[in-house]
Amino acid sequence: MSAPSAPGVETAAIVMRGITKRFPGVVALEDVTLEVRRGELHAICGENGAGKSTLMKILSGVYLPDEGRLEIDGAAAHFSGTRDAERAGIAIIHQELALVEDLPVAANVFLGRERRTRLGFVDDAGMQAECRRLLESLECQVPPNARTGSLRVGDQQLVEIAKALSLDARIVVMDEPTSALTEAESARLERTIARLRQRGTTILYISHKMDEVFRLADRITVLRDGRHVRTVDRAATNPREVTGWMVGRDIAGHQFHGSRSRGPKLLEVRDLTLPWPEHPRGYRLADVSLDLHAGEILGVAGLMGAGRTELLETVFGASEPTWSGQILLDGRPVRFSHPAQACAAGIAMVTEDRKRLGLFSDLDVAANVSICSLRDVVRGGLLNRPREEALVAAPIRDTGVKTPGPHAAITGLSGGNQQKCIIGRWLLTRPRILLLDDPTRGIDVGAKAELYQLIDRLCREGLGVILTSSELPELLTLADRIVVLAEGRVTAEFPRAEATEQRIMEAATAAGSDRVHAPT
């Protein structure tokens, strides 16, 4: 379908040279150089956190690079905002769509560039007519005056593309565009892409779905850990090789598993299905089954949106209580409608987004650690501060939190120390099951190693741990068994000895577009 355009000697559409971008504590991109030819479809592949989205945000003016140069059509470009990038003919279709849901479709397409009549009023009729023309060219039957929020995700995406067309964008960036689409919608998107290419549009396509990448791309660039691994012609490689480049790195650090002894079965999940009514897929989780024993770490792998967080939240009683299936704790069925019940039953959960879901930034370190076990520090109905400080001293010491003292502001601690405080908070509740949702995200390497040792030690002390991670090496380092989720379903389960990054990645991307249909 997509004939590779002849790679001529003409100037490249985009040249990014030596791009480095640092965030506090993390180097998101390091010395990345990328050249995109005019009119080609260039796929960017990489694991979660490889730096794909950061690179695209630099290209579209959201971030400024710390180092490096950017050239568009041979001329140096300095974007200090998305407007500058738009003016240079670059449009980005974000993974999380950036539309104003309460406005009609046409208003979104022309947002910030509203057309006016001669009298100076907003030219709704003109914009709607133009919008209709654009949408029809994309096979989209949505009326331009429909409320954008009422559209399906696939149609919303086409609205974003219509916006890009109305901007006359010569370069379109698509950030994992099919992650929320049905099969039919994906096929329509591919036809749209073909049409864009006929117009000579250069397309940057971010995805980790190998089938799509190999169907659409002319060339493929692989990023890993913020570095450029290689750029190859599609014809010169195969999906297995690309997946290998995406994950292929030395697994640093210790191997903890092996000598742990597995205890009795603590938790059993049977055919867990969590509906998702407003989504074309229809479910967040479908028929998920797994079990957890004392003294073992069960890893849950999966790409973003695969349902890892939803799985842990459902077990913890924090999701909508609409799920079906069975959760058995010590062989007895349980159905928690509030996290408080799960806590009482001996389950603890360290949430994924520390800042949004874990920390109380107005409270000090001691109060953040003691929040789940305040009953232990009450005397005569009142909180006893000395007892509170004595209580939190143990977990602060055991988890190795570096803090000036229990009175310190939690916001003054590093991400790793904040995370240890939250783990310490839950250890005080003396749980038997610990759910860790991507516990090392945004934490520097040294703190990660300390957390690994902590998790291993807890497990040896008899805790059952379910660990999700967006980083495969982390799961391979820690987990005894690994369950792989793809689009809400379990696609594989490996004992530690049989798991490799390659096999996990294949299972995590296995679902692809052919598994998207069949809503329950």
Place this chain on the structure above:
Amino acid sequence: MPSPNASARPSFLLRQGEWALLLAILVAVVATALVDANHSYWFRPLESLRDIARNTALLGIFALGATVVIIAGGIDLSAGSMIALSGTVCATTMLALAPAEMMGFKPVGPLAVALGCGASLLVGFLVGTLHTWLITAIRLPPFIATLATLVGLRSFARAICESTTAAFTPTKSALINVSDPFFKTIRDNVSIPVAVFAVLALVTWVILTRTVLGRHIHALGGNEQAARLAGIRTDNVKWFAYCFGAMTAALAGLFYVANESVAAPVNQGRGHELNAIAAAVVGGCSLSGGVGTVPGTVLGAIFLRVVIDAVSKIIKTGADVYEGLIVGIVVVIAVTFSQLGQMAKGGRRLLPGALGLCAIPTLALLCGAIVSMTTTARAGAAAGAAAFLMLAAVRAWESRARAA
């Protein structure tokens, strides 16, 4: 606000902003004593103190309720109407129990008084429960839920007043006189509302700083999702907060009835909810929740009343006309002060672009108008011109600083 110094221990009793507030109160008192032509602070200090104390206690009682709700991350706009409803419920209960005595301005007996006051507090509990139900079960935003009761409860109180008076007295009436000696004693002894306010402040302070519930209130207001995921029954914490808010307003309503010897649902407590919120905000509460203290709110309430009193002493006539204006200005200035550090650090401009240009004459006009109405037209013109020149200078300085 979290302390900028990570290792700082919270200072004893008062925080930095609260010391500043205490200083501002002293400055306002001294300034009034000096500027006031009658020098009433010198010659009749007890009378002035009694005035301020009574007004502060009445405001402070339900400002404490507002503080708890705000720290819990909510807002209660209905306090003023709750005051009216509470007074009405108390008076109608007594009227129903002892119609002859009520109409004859005679004592109604301790049982009727106790039942009347008890009914008011019970209604406070019911209104708090209604708020929590609307917010947690129907999932209305707190602003909407309490806006509905702000308008609804006052009219409900008027309806109760009219139908009860129609049933128990010869004519229906929009107000009920309350002349039982219990209420007269409260009216004549300023120490009673002050003592109640002091005890309530102490209790609230203990709850917020020394109990599990208080910690949960701070956690809920600071990060509701994290609180829920930490196993806190956030709905129950909200239930307490809104009931506390409504019941303190109900308690204040009883004092208003005593003070004015009448339950008048048409205008009793009208607009007072905003004074309570203002006292809390001036005292350091953040409307985004999780932050605030009882000493702060107490000082905030004192400061508001002292400034209002100062203006009434200095201007003499019609101080109530200016009350809203004063509260507005005090809130803006207090919150601006707490953000000055941030503004300087962030390089934010006070008067940016076209908005800044239009703001200069707006502020100058406002300043001139206030001064001319409170003193003379000539002084007003001078003040307006001075403000204009000052703001223009700020603008010019900011533009140059940016260019440089």
